[in-house]
Amino acid sequence: VNLSEAGKKASAKKLFGVLKQVFDYAEMKDHVEVNVCNLLNPKNMIVDYIPKNHATMTDPEEIKALMESIKNYEGHFSTKMALEFMAYTALRSYNVRAAKWEYIKDGVMTIPKEEMKIAKDKLKTSSDFKLPLSKQALKLLEKMKPLTGQGTYIFPSLRGDRPMSENALLAMVRNMGYTKEDFTPHGFRSMFSTIANEEGEFNLEVIDAQLAHKVGNAVSSTYNKASYIEKRRDLSQWWSDWLEAL
Secondary structure: OEEOOHHHHHHHHHHHHHHHHHHHHHHHOOOOOOOHHHHOOHHHHOEEOOOOOOOOOOOHHHHHHHHHHHHOOOOOHHHHHHHHHHHHHOOOHHHHHOOEHHHEEOOEEEEOHHHOOOOHHHHHHOOOEEEEOOHHHHHHHHHHHHHHOOOOEOOEEOOEEEEOOOOHHHHHHHHOOOOOOOOOOOHHHHHHHHHHHHHOOOOHHHHHHHOOOOOOOHHHHHHHHHHOHHHHHHHHHHHHHHHHOO
16 A cells, blocks of 8 residues: 555554454454454555655757757647647646637636636635736647647547547657657646746745645735735746747
8 A cells, every 4th residue: 555645654554453453353253264454564565655756857958959849740739739738837737628719818818716726725715827828839829720620629639629648748749759768748847946946036835836836825825826826927937938948
């Protein structure tokens, strides 16, 4: 059992103890011949979860080669545009693949909070995520409009008007010759965070807000989402310009 929180690990140990008591009773009543819990070592079953970081790039030359590979990709156009859009926006894969045309208005992409990575008990106090789009991202959407603008999704599946498949972007990266150790689509997020923090003139709070990470406590978080929108607009444009200048 892999557990990411100490509380869950403690709960698992408690559950194991309860199961052992149940089998102890069953063995005493001759319902079972052997208490299987006595044959197991909970230390080997209940281990700390070690998160794996998504492969990314931070070297400008490597990022330049990656962006050139995307622009020169000869596979499906919608998949190509989706990965480039992900590069410009640093959105999570799902939010790119499930992006709808109705989310785009006045240069801003508004993603319903239900589609964001938010715990269910936090949804009521959360807001829809607003992402200011750069000129490059908007230009990309203009290219997609004649192709998919009559449908629901900006980057639809090859099988019809539904979200692009989960593996589409990953398959494209692999087809370009990058292994799982080299790069994954999700790596654009840590790439953006690293470069923006090291080379940009933006506060950590603004960068985290752009990534839809929690900023401050529940009260300040609501304020920050509103107050950072213009700074995040500048950040979006700075990032796209940085990628384009490579």
